Ligand SMILES: NC(=O)c1ccc[n+]([C@@H]2O[C@H](COP(=O)([O-])OP(=O)(O)OC[C@H]3O[C@@H](n4cnc5c(N)ncnc54)[C@H](O)[C@@H]3O)[C@@H](O)[C@H]2O)c1
């Protein structure tokens with residue numbers, strides 16, 4: 001059941017927003033910092049020790065051999081393989097358009113300025129191995145990296161109790177062009193990717209979601225390597241008008257509530273009666289869900305509803321919340337798109353359920369959570385590139401402009417800077 005917040009009650013909305021901010025506890029940061037230090041010093045030995053301790057598996061090596069990888073893939077269902085191939089095509093079609101080109105500007109004769117776009121050389125993808133398996137997340141992380149041109153995409157994932165990896169994860173990795181897989185999870189996996197071990201080479205960037213230990217480790221190694229983001233629990237916000245169907249609204253709210261007891265599901269509507277109908281549907285639909293306990297907890301913790309006077313007002317409140325996923329179940333949704341300022345990904349109309357984006361549509365499902373859509377974006381090809389600028393001045397050009405460099409450098413009291421121009425201007 002959704003708890004109603006009255007739109008006039010600004011404090012309640014603020015309280016909700018505060019409750020979504022992510023703070024990692026000092027205890028976790030200390031534990032994780034010790035693990036990272038141990039892996040930095042003792043490399044493979046520390047990795048295998050923590051795998052034994054946390055995953056209860058004793059491994060000779062972390063690397064998944066080609067034989068093991070191929071053997072796992074053979075266990076996948078044909079229907080899963082077919083769906084994944086179609087999803088891959090859609091994700092590629094969307095992400096290929098994100099590729100950026102460098103540029104070159106000839107400012108005047110003898111002066112050129114340019115920008116190069118380069119792909120990162122090595123990227124590590126973390127794939128959670130605990131309660132649930134997300135092969136779709138393997139595609140969402142690895143395909144943009146490959147489209148960006150990353151040569152070396154490696155994946156880390158905790159081993160299962162038999163010391164191997166899930167068949168669907170193995171298949172997704174192969175389909176997405178992952179180069180290597182290592183059986184290691186948690187903070188130790190992040191440390192190994194950041195600093196390197198005898199088995200695992202260090203990477204330039206680490207992407208992918210994980211539990212609190214993974215999130216803390218990513219935060220601590222940031223700077224030594226780049227990271228994508230610290231992903232929080234999933235979020236959905238539905239804006240629904242008079243014509244919205246309560247069954248669809250409830251189904252979509254539940255689709256994200258089932259991820260996590262801390263997931264949030266919010267309804268903003270112009271129709272007070274819809275709220276009652278949605279609450280009835282939530283009860284009916286959640287009762288038969290395999291993850292009904294998680295759904296119940298998540299709705300109790302973070303299931304909210306606000307009744308507004310207009311669609312514009314709904315969108316304005318949604319902009320304050322900055323949800324990971326925003327559904328506009330309204331008439332003429334395209335006409336309202338411009339009003340949306342803060343949202344990770346937007347789903348337009350009565351028929352575009354959020355799960356199309358999770359699995360199949362082609363947009364990325366790795367999105368900013370916890371209000372961070374105010375300033376950050378979905379994972380994309382951009383996440384795997386860097387840019388470097390370049391500059392060319394001919395002899396005549398430095399002779400023409402050297403005096404300006406000298407002037408500014410002198411004002412900064414940096415004589416050597418000034419001299420570098422001066423010695424060329426004879
Ligand atoms: N936002 C997304 O797109 C998305 C997608 C998939 C999963 N997720 C999230 O990822 C998370 C996955 O968590 P998980 O636990 O199932 O798998 P995980 O792979 O993130 O974590 C498992 C690892 O945690 C470490 N660990 C466990 N207990 C520990 C302890 N006491 N001390 C130190 N390390 C410890 C172990 O090394 C273990 O290998 C969930 O919170 C899920 O919601 C998010």
Ligand SMILES: N[C@H](CO)Cc1c[nH]c[nH+]1
Pocket residue numbers: 134136137233234235256324358365366367
């Ligand atoms: N909705 C999740 C991100 O918030 C991604 C996901 C993976 N599988 C299903 N859903």
Ligand SMILES: [Zn+2]
Pocket residue numbers: 234255256259358
């Ligand atoms: Zn989802």
